[in-house]
Amino acid sequence: MRADDHLCEHALHREELLKGHFLHVVRDNVKLPSGKEATREFVLHPGAVMVIALMDDGSVVLERQYRHPLNTVFVEFPAGKRDAGESSGVCAQRELQEETGYVAREWAYAGRLAPAIAYSDETIDIWFARGLTPGPRSLDEGEALDVLTATAQELAIWSRHGSVFDGKTLVGLLWLQNVQSGQWSLDWRCQPEMPSPFQPPADLP
Template sequence: MKQEFYEKTLTTNLIFNGKVIDLVVKDVELPDGNVSKREIVHHPGAVAIIALTKDNKILLVKQFRKPLEKTIIEIPAGKLEKGEDPLECAKRELEEETGYKAMNLKFVTSFYTSPGFADEIIHIYFTDDIEVGEVNFDDDEFLALMEVSLQEAEQLIEQQLIHDAKTVFAIQFLKLKGGLE
């Protein structure tokens, strides 16, 4: 069955093949028969973890984001390695970035970050069952761990210190979940 509004790929030109992303330009035939170009970023996907401490504090990390030229506060997250299971990646990333091990992770949802030009998908997990583990940042990663209440997280959104979709989603998820002080 043909998808509604399907765009048939006529040609694909690899522009850049990088460590994290690839960039291709495709010539496509539109549903009306005209031809157009699509610039597409291929990304292997990522995970993000909504983690709560035993006293209902949300684990966040503060880090500089070069594309934004500023430091923002986010939930722990990381890129999937080729062929890596998202659940295993979530366990690894939580401990690497926060020093906490998830004893139990529950899948929440997956979503595309920018479907107009990228195929990146983020898989979101939740845990309120964590124990102290060991921080192990990547060589080019500089982070600071924060533990904040739901109210403090909402203030960080208002101050635009939390300024990314996955973290805003996480805060809204926790608000809807209820039961946090």
């Protein structure tokens, strides 16, 4: 018996509820640890990336982008959904160039976050990039966003006062502060490579 068996649910049957252009929603019938059955409705997601791109002066590349569900323009780190069959590293390179125009000389994989664990299986891989060279952007049709730079201190102030409240960007700020302070280290490489195989730290609870 595994240590977490008393917490885990087991899927019995899956029903597709919605298959749209962007969202894929399913309902699973699951067996609870108690032996009873329940349903779980959630969004399937192919995964995404977020890029913390460092300028030579230590500031970072950010975006201002309108998000329709909240009718708000958000300040965010560059990020995007992985295409079918696309690796996380290739997606990170593509999203940075398409949205900001920057190409990076070095990359470092930082970690992974799950932004909506109650209703989606989405995970976002966090990448750092440095040695940036500017170039033209390649925005998708209908995509509109501004590119800006800010220091970690400025981003922290904006977050503290509530003008930055995108979840992945707040996690990115946590990583940025710890990397720049020397508390957390990164393995920089010429190409964005995932640890192989990906293993969470052994000291996690």
